Amino acid sequence: MIYTAIDTFYLTDEQLKNTPSRKDGIDEATETTLRIYGCDLIQESGILLKLPQAVMATGQVLFHRFFCKKSFAKFNVKRVAASCVWLASKLEENPRKAKHVLMVFHRMECRRENLPLEHLDIFSKKYSELKMDLNRTERHLLKEMGFICHVEHPHKFISNYLATLETPTELTQEAWNLANDSLRTTLCVRFKSEVVACGVVYAAARRFQVPLPENPPWWKAFDAEKSGIDEVCRVLAHLYSLPRAQYIPVCKDGDSFATSRQALDSQTQQISKEGMLNGPTANNDKSTPKEAPAVANLDSGGLMKGAISKVVLDKLKDAKKSDDETNSVLIELEEMREPSLKAKAEHSGERNRERERAKARDRDRGRDSDREREREKEVEREREKVKDRSYRSKDKGKDSGGHSEKSRHHPSRDRSDYHSSSYSSREKDRHRHHPYT
Structure with missing residues (x-):
């Protein structure tokens, strides 16, 4: 396979500061969190789909490259992560079905957001x-x-670099882990794989306190610069200082893999309950200022009774209003819910009807095939009968011809037998009367 323009997708710091997401009003912290969140989804889904690490690494690089050209406000991070996994599995020749990818992301979203x-x-x-x-x-x-999706990972350089530097074996696993973690950052779109590999080797050596040759500097042999190695170490240190990334909804489009009907129903039920509980009290608060002057200006018992009855009537009216409001809210919610329920019922009914039609077609086909078999059997029986009749007629003809031949040949045979018997008797008499001398 021939790759063209392999190392062209690298950005400068100024270009990273002016990404499409920044132009849409998303700050740097939010963009970093969403990048880490998307890479976490890709890594976890790859494990659930039993994909090799190369597929997950390729998917994360594709994810970073895409959001360097597109905004998080226009493309949902979850949907893009799923597409990156699907595309990377095909690029690395470990394809997975779209059905399995969607089911895995649906299950991950349910677990992450505590949905049923x-x-x-x-x-x-x-x-x-x-x-x-x-x-x-x-x-x-x-x-x-x-359509240039070739990705070069730093992992393939790590083992060669460590073998050349003659480092301990435990340093290899640590550098490999750091290379996997570096995929959650923008290092893959800022530096070449050789520089990232040198950076993770340097960080792993510092963590295990393994000295590396500095005179001459070892990174010069691998076409790397000290400034690039320091930047790789700084970005990794910043990554480890951040908390676990959580999803931040910044996209305008629908962003849910899971069906959020139950969550919506629970929210509406809570709203209706709060309205039923808080409605009368709020109305009572409004009615109290009206009651105060009436009660304060009472001078006689009749007026007091009238005022009390008026207050009671006002309270009853307010309670009825609150009940009517809650009932109207519930009715609206039911009306909102009815179309979806009807559509679901119609869809399930249509599926059941299709299944019944398919079963009926299968039964008709079975009956037709049985009829065809019976017809074929009848034809075979008729053929056998015709053959038997022809054989019997031939046998009868042979039997009649044989009897006539026997009747013809029997007299001649009798005559020959008679002559032979008479000849033999004469010979016997001659030999008896004329013996040999």
Whole structure:
């Protein structure tokens, strides 16, 4: 395979400060958090899909490259992460089905956001929308990269560098782990793989306090600069100082892999309960200023009774109003919920009808095949009968011809037998009367 323009996708610090996400009003901390969150999703999904580390590394590099050209406000981080895993699995020749990728991301989202674990129905409208979005996002990835998706990882340089420097064996695993963690940062779009490999080797040697040759500097042999190595170590140290990345909703489009119907229902139920509990009290608070002057200006018992009855009536009216409001809210929620329930019921009914039609077609096909078999058997029986009749007629003809031949040949045979018997008797008499001398 021939790769063209392999090392062209590297950005400067100024370009990273003016990414499309920054232009859309997303600050540096939010962008860094979303990058780390997306890489975490790619790494975890790769483990669940039983993919090799090369696939996960390629997916994270594609993720960083894409969001250097597109904004987090226009493309959802979860959907892009799923498409990066799917595309990377095909690039590294370990493909996975879109169904499995979507199911894994759906399950991860349910677990991360404490949602009920629901099965993603592959015949549902939600699944078809997710699959279409997965294909669409993959096309966006390929378009932004110009179909040049070759990725060179620092992992392949680490073992060679450490073997050349003759370092202890435990240093290899530490450098490998640091290289995996560096994929969560923008180092893969800022420096070449050789520089990142030298940086993780330097950091691992410092952590294990292993001295490396400095006169002459060892990194000169691997085409690296000290400034690049220091920057790699600084970025890794900053990464380890950050807390665990959490999802920040900045995208305008739908961003959920899981069906959020139950979460919406629970929220609406809480709102309705709060309205029922807080509605009468709020109305009572409004009614108290009206009651005070009436009660304060009472002079007689009749007026007091009238005022009390008026207050009671006002309270009853307010309670009825609050009940009407809560009922109207519940009715609106039911009306909002009815179309989705109807659509779901219609979809399930349509599926059941399709299954019944398929079963009926299968039964009809079975009956037709049975009829064809019976017809073939009948034809075979008729053929056998015709053959038997022809054989019997031939045998009868042979039997009649044989009897006539026997009747013809029997007299001649009798005559020959008679002559032979008479000849033999005469010979016997002659030999008896004329013995040999």
